[in-house]
Amino acid sequence: MAEETGLVVCTTCRLPGADPAAPRDGARLSAALSAHGVAHLQQECLSACANGCAVVLRGPGRWTYVQGGLDPDLHLEDLIGMIRAYAAAPDGVVPWRTRPEVIRKNTIARIPPMEA
């Protein structure tokens, strides 16, 4: 990925209690982001299956965040807002109070910059 910041979306995630016969919630999330012009890398499984839908925010010199608990029907706007805030933060650290609640409550892991 050549972008300064990158978003990875798990396309195989299911929300807790999802109908196994229904389309994958992660694939729906990816499609909804694309429909809003949000570039991202699709990934089959981020090994965060208990916490779907899951995405990763990352970029050179930035903190990486693994985020879960994202429902494409409820949290699309919050996620897009967070993606923009992340891109605007040089180190990737968005001030805690300005993070959407679904982001604050569902951080699966954070990883310091590789270059630090």
Next chain:
Amino acid sequence: MAEETGLVVCTTCRLPGADPAAPRDGARLSAALSAHGVAHLQQECLSACANGCAVVLRGPGRWTYVQGGLDPDLHLEDLIGMIRAYAAAPDGVVPWRTRPEVIRKNTIARIPPMEA
């Protein structure tokens, strides 16, 4: 970090049910790794607090793994073995069957290489 592969160890992790007055299990894990000559970056909190002790394996061009459930008194040998296997795998993907059980059962997240 200049190394080809990097290990990040959370020094504030506590094992589930740990005595709040006891030394942090993550700090003990870090000290035990140092005593075995295993280089690593210390990090105060990887935001994986429900799954301590947690570490991150990463490196340029490699998959990143967030691993939890590591008890410094039980899993040090398994972790060091996994660190060596990770360093020996050019893409960071250690064959599933050769991963120690504590690694197989406690992968919190995996993230594809940034350079892919």
